[in-house]
């Protein structure tokens with residue numbers, strides 16, 4: 067079970083601005099995919115040796131999907147998002163956002179997408195939150211009056227009314243992230259890319275950010291979200307589908323339930339008994355029982371009157387033999403629960419290491435929000451331009 071539940075607070079919905087451009091669901095023609103990537107590769111030409119961040123990504127995300135990208139540090143998630151948000155060109159392959167090519171339709175894509183990253187430090191600390199948002203509204207090309215209206219609507223929607231006139235440099239991490247969200251929604255994107263949006267937030271702030279995302283998405287059909295996160299429960303709760311990536315490749319893709327099903331080859335039960343004569347070894351001998359081991363107590367002090375056992379069976383059907391054997395030995399079953407694998411189990415099985423492990427030194431963790439460069443034309447962007455912009459932090 068996910069560790070939390072996201073509900074959409076009704077109070078937020080009326081405050082979310084109405085779309086200013088026809089959204090994907092309002093179009094009459096056949097929908098292009100929100101994301102369509104084919105053979106995406108990205109190599110960073112750095113010393114002492116080039117780094118292959120993406121090694122061939124094929125991806126289709128439908129309009130209206132909440133799509134998650136999971137993977138260990140250095141897997142290529144941010145690189146993929148930077149390519150999809152036109153901040154970086156691929157070394158090979160193609161990607162389209164609602165039918166627009168990331169290499170050629172830069173301006174069009176920037177009109178219909180936005181991105182917010184965890185720990186984002188964009189803008190100027192000396193401005194107030196309201197001034198900063200207005201500045202971005204002008205970067206995004208909103209008319210002056212509409213800009214102020216939209217800024218004020220969004221300030222209210224994200225719950226920053228009290229901090230609106232406070233300098234950005236004095237905002238707490240959570241307040242700053244809410245401001246970043248307001249910034250990301252200024253241009254009313256069809257597709258919203260979120261790169262670890264709850265990074266470093268406390269429980270309450272992370273929850274309100276998740277609620278904001280869900281509320282924003284629910285307000286207009288067809289709005290699409292792509293999220294990277296290291297929080298399994300967050301991905302499990304929010305995402306319709308998830309891709310697990312490592313070393314620049316997609317290892318698995320599917321709904322959270324499909325992914326979990328992949329790793330559950332055996333049936334796992336926790337069983338609580340009033341007594342077990344002969345110990346778990348008596349269960350181990352039953353054909354079809356893979357293993358039977360004493361289970362750790364769950365919360366609270368150990369109840370010495372009961373015996374808890376973790377059972378791994380070849381199939382659910384073996385449970386009948388186990389129950390019969392227990393009954394023959396005079397054991398009464400007090401509780402029985404089937405264990406479902408978690409997304410983390412899937413991750414560990416596919417990637418081979420947990421989320422705490424890392425093979426990245428964190429040196430390349432620049433997180434630049436998009437859509438702040440005022441491209442004059444939609445023509446093919448210079449590859450070097452965007453690659454350089456990334457290292458020179460042109461967007462900061």
Ligand SMILES: Nc1ncnc2c1ncn2[C@@H]1O[C@H](COP(=O)(O)OP(=O)(O)OP(=O)(O)O)[C@@H](O)[C@H]1O
Pocket residue numbers: 110111112117118119137138139140141142143144145146426430431456457
């Ligand atoms: N600007 C850069 N220059 C050189 N190498 C880079 C650059 N950005 C990323 N890389 C390398 O590309 C690989 C993928 O990095 P990326 O930031 O896409 O991973 P990630 O999945 O987002 O990781 P994390 O979970 O740590 O954010 C890593 O090996 C990283 O060191």
Ligand SMILES: [Mg+2]
Pocket residue numbers: 143144145261
């Ligand atoms: Mg990253």
